[in-house]
Amino acid sequence: xxxxxxxxxxxxxxxxxxxxxxxxxxxxxxxxxxxxxxxxxxxxxxxxxxxxxxxxxxxxxxxxxxxxxxxxxxxxxxxxxxxxxxxxxxxxxxxxxxxxxxxxxxxxxxxxxxxxxxxxxxxxxxxxxxxxxxxxxxxxxxxxxxxxxxxxxxxxxxxxxxxxxxxxxxxxxxxxxxxxxxxxxxxxxxxxxxxxxxxxxxxxxxxxxxxx
Numbered sequence: 001x002x003x004x005x006x007x008x009x010x011x012x013x014x015x016x017x018x019x020x021x022x023x024x025x026x027x028x029x030x031x032x033x034x035x036x037x038x039x040x041x042x043x044x045x046x047x048x049x050x051x052x053x054x055x056x057x058x059x060x061x062x063x064x065x066x067x068x069x070x071x072x073x074x075x076x077x078x079x080x081x082x083x084x085x086x087x088x089x090x091x092x093x094x095x096x097x098x099x100x101x102x103x104x105x106x107x108x109x110x111x112x113x114x115x116x117x118x119x120x121x122x123x124x125x126x127x128x129x130x131x132x133x134x135x136x137x138x139x140x141x142x143x144x145x146x147x148x149x150x151x152x153x154x155x156x157x158x159x160x161x162x163x164x165x166x167x168x169x170x171x172x173x174x175x176x177x178x179x180x181x182x183x184x185x186x187x188x189x190x191x192x193x194x195x196x197x198x199x200x201x202x203x204x205x206x207x208x209x210x211x212x
Contacts, residue, residue: 105119
């Protein structure tokens with residue numbers, strides 16, 4: 001088995017696990033003590049916030065579940081119609097989840113650091129989603145792939161957040177608020193940097209070799 005394939009296995013498993021998480025927990029357990037205990041009474045009673053929250057986690061979960069499969073060249077070539085259908089589902093899911101995510105980011109626990117961290121994540125997630133969609137509509141395949149790589153790197157912030165937070169609070173014994181403030185940026189900025197490295201590597205692989 002190729003090293004690249006081996007690397008994709010944990011990547012896909014984490015995406016599936018965290019993608020299913022809101023569907024198996026948040027939508028079945030209505031108490032949500034872990035989420036609401038840090039919120040104000042006014043926010044707890046806000047119907048708008050709850051609607052946005054459920055839109056964010058539900059469609060964000062769908063994006064995680066569907067997005068990783070879009071990067072498989074074999075699946076793309078073999079099931080092109082399915083690839084396009086799943087792609088449309090993914091784009092709409094990110095559109096809804098990022099928009100709702102921006103709203104709930106305005107009320108993020110941890111103050112302005114988290115508001116700006118999660119708010120910028122939501123805006124970039126929406127921006128790269130629109131760019132990925134418009135580029136494929138213009139049949140700019142290479143640009144579409146680049147924007148999808150960036151976009152899914154931001155989608156994967158849901159996974160990296162849930163990796164870093166227990167490490168910071170549980171293993172390193174850092175208080176929740178400073179951990180959350182740091183991770184509101186660290187859950188997605190390194191992802192985006194890795195995405196750029198992948199794009200650069202792909203660009204270098206496509207460049208002709210100068211033998212003169």
